[in-house]
Amino acid sequence: MQRFLLRRLVSLALSLLAASxxxxxxxxxxxxxxxxxxxxLNASPETVAALRDQLGLNAAPPxxxxxxxxxxxxxxxGISYTYKVPVADLVLQRLQVSLPLALYALALTAMLxxxxxxxxxxxxxxxADAAVMGATQLGIALPNFWFAMxxxxxxxxxxxxxxxxxFPGWDSGLGAGIAALTLPAVALALPQAAILARVxxxxxxxxxxxxxxxxxxxxxxxxxxxxxxHALRNAMIPVMTILGMQFSFLLAGAIIIENVFYLPGLGxxxxxxxxxRDLIVVESVxxxxxxxxxxVTFLVDLAYAAIDPRLRRRA
Amino acid sequence: xxxxxxxxLALALAALLxxxxxxxxxxxxxxxxxxxxxxxxxxxxxxxxxxxxxRDIASMLMAGARTSIAVALVAVGIGMGFGVPLGLLAxxxxxxxxxxxxxxxxxxxxxxxxxxxxxxxxAVFGPSAVNAILxxxxxxxxxxxxxxxxxxxxLWTLDFIRAAEVAGKGPARISxxxxxxxxxxxxxxxxxxxxxxxxxxxxGLSYVGLGAQPPTPSWGRMLAEAQTMxxxxxxxxxxxxxxxxxxxxxxxxxxxxxxxxxxxxxxART
Numbered sequence: 001m002q003r004f005l006l007r008r009l010v011s012l013a014l015s016l017l018a019a020s021x022x023x024x025x026x027x028x029x030x031x032x033x034x035x036x037x038x039x040x041l042n043a044s045p046e047t048v049a050a051l052r053d054q055l056g057l058n059a060a061p062p063x064x065x066x067x068x069x070x071x072x073x074x075x076x077x078g079i080s081y082t083y084k085v086p087v088a089d090l091v092l093q094r095l096q097v098s099l100p101l102a103l104y105a106l107a108l109t110a111m112l113x114x115x116x117x118x119x120x121x122x123x124x125x126x127x128a129d130a131a132v133m134g135a136t137q138l139g140i141a142l143p144n145f146w147f148a149m150x151x152x153x154x155x156x157x158x159x160x161x162x163x164x165x166x167f168p169g170w171d172s173g174l175g176a177g178i179a180a181l182t183l184p185a186v187a188l189a190l191p192q193a194a195i196l197a198r199v200x201x202x203x204x205x206x207x208x209x210x211x212x213x214x215x216x217x218x219x220x221x222x223x224x225x226x227x228x229x230h231a232l233r234n235a236m237i238p239v240m241t242i243l244g245m246q247f248s249f250l251l252a253g254a255i256i257i258e259n260v261f262y263l264p265g266l267g268x269x270x271x272x273x274x275x276x277r278d279l280i281v282v283e284s285v286x287x288x289x290x291x292x293x294x295x296v297t298f299l300v301d302l303a304y305a306a307i308d309p310r311l312r313r314r315a
Numbered sequence: 316x317x318x319x320x321x322x323x324l325a326l327a328l329a330a331l332l333x334x335x336x337x338x339x340x341x342x343x344x345x346x347x348x349x350x351x352x353x354x355x356x357x358x359x360x361x362x363x364x365x366x367x368x369x370r371d372i373a374s375m376l377m378a379g380a381r382t383s384i385a386v387a388l389v390a391v392g393i394g395m396g397f398g399v400p401l402g403l404l405a406x407x408x409x410x411x412x413x414x415x416x417x418x419x420x421x422x423x424x425x426x427x428x429x430x431x432x433x434x435x436x437x438a439v440f441g442p443s444a445v446n447a448i449l450x451x452x453x454x455x456x457x458x459x460x461x462x463x464x465x466x467x468x469x470l471w472t473l474d475f476i477r478a479a480e481v482a483g484k485g486p487a488r489i490s491x492x493x494x495x496x497x498x499x500x501x502x503x504x505x506x507x508x509x510x511x512x513x514x515x516x517x518x519g520l521s522y523v524g525l526g527a528q529p530p531t532p533s534w535g536r537m538l539a540e541a542q543t544m545x546x547x548x549x550x551x552x553x554x555x556x557x558x559x560x561x562x563x564x565x566x567x568x569x570x571x572x573x574x575x576x577x578x579x580x581x582x583a584r585t
Binding site: 262294 | 392419428518541553
């Protein structure tokens with residue numbers, strides 16, 4: 001297990017290094033000079049030179065890359081050009097919206113997907129299965145931002161049960177915060193739940209021919225009992241892979257949904273930073289999101305090994 | 316199962332026909348503004364009503380189908396054009412450093428939240444349909460590389476490939492002449508899926524203003540413009556969304572149906 005952990009840690013570090021280099025290079029190929037890109041067309045040469053100096057752009061690219069990398073390891077992501085505050089503070093503040101939203105959406109995804117997947121697998125080939133498969137096929141095709149607009153139309157404007165947008169902050173109470181995140185979370189969760197339900201269904205069906213399932217049935221368990229006690233645990237490997245990917249997607253992919261609901265989260269931060277050409281915020285937020293994705297993948301890998309000892313040797 | 320294949324085919328063809336027809340004919344001129352007719356509900360003159368500039372929504376949807384399909388199709392082309400050769404190469408040199416490099420490169424692209432990078436690319440190089448294509452296409456490359464490699468690896472162990480090797484054919488020729496035709500069905504199925512994902516991605520990018528720019532009609536941008544008017548005239552938001560859902564739904568059904576058709580082993584499972 002220790003060897004396995006070590007190998008996974010090394011590969012984690014290498015992935016992060018490669019990702020940071022890729023991000024640095026993309027920012028590096030910004031047409032023209034980053035300082036004049038950030039300042040726009042009408043900037044005077046003196047302002048551009050001052051910003052170049054402030055950003056350390058006069059150093060050679062390798063030195064700049066190392067400085068950026070070293071700063072991030074110390075938790076220093078630079079100072080935002082437009083907000084004039086440390087990027088780390090901005091990110092921490094925005095995470096207070098994005099992280100609860102992602103977790104809320106993930107919980108809803110699982111709550112919708114597990115019953116649907118289990119029912120479809122247990123009633124395979126019957127009406128309930130066909131209904132779940134049809135509904136999930138539609139769910140996958142649903143653009144979440146359009147679904148969000150429909151939700152606002154019905155639940156905010158017609159019935160007025162949830163706010164149509166904005167975020168009051170956690171200071172104004174847990175209830176108000178959760179209410180503000182409910183429609184965005186539902187909009188994010190439904191298409192993801194459709195994907196997860198299908199994965200769960202096929203993973204459960206996959207176990208059907210296995211010997212241990214036959215043994216469980218032979219000792220007198222019903223189909224439902226076998227599914228809950230034996231098949232479900234074995235179907236968890238693909239399900240967890242997808243859940244891990246979905247968490248990353250929910251964290252990073254909320255950009256559009258945060259814009260629909262005017263939520264002050266990470267997605268809105270990066271989108272605003274892009275329109276304001278604040279490259280320091282852009283590169284750091286992208287790096288943090290990639291870090292989150294790689295970390296979640298790493299944790300999912302460890303969880304596999306915890307669930308299924310056979311995988312420790314293979315990796 | 317067969318019925319869903321035909322439904323999918325019908326929906327996909329409908330979108331394709333609407334796009335093709337819009338090249339020569341739309342019910343109304345998509346660029347004709349008529350403020351007097353703005354936000355009209357569906358009627359005989361305007362089947363799906365008009366938007367906030369009085370433009371005919373049905374005509375804009377037809378022209379928008381063109382943008383969606385063109386972007387998604389070229390993005391799939393980029394993914395296949397680069398991904399398939401890479402995957403074939405990795406399989407032919409299985410276990411070598413080339414294989415390792417291709418697979419790690421794939422993992423790296425997968426690690427990036429695709430939407431964030433698409434937004435980054437379009438932001439750095441400017442929003443346009445071409446950059447949207449590039450952003451979506453790049454993420455198709457590892458998908459096709461993986462599918463091609465997986466399919467090719469299982470073929471390389473088979474006797475007819477051995478026979479070709481004995482006959483003196485090199486890895487490149489074997490990949491092109493024997494492996495590729497045998498993984499074509501896998502690639503077609505994956506292509507359909509990526510095509511539908513591409514349509515969703517294009518709609519998302521256009522919705523946040525990073526895809527096709529005015530006056531190019533686009534489903535995503537129609538939704539963005541509709542957002543502020545959704546209370547006054549819900550039809551402005553409902554029809555473009557339905558167009559996206561039906562097209563993507565159709566393509567997904569088509570992909571599933573084709574997979575069952577082309578690979579009978581999977582039929583039992585799904």
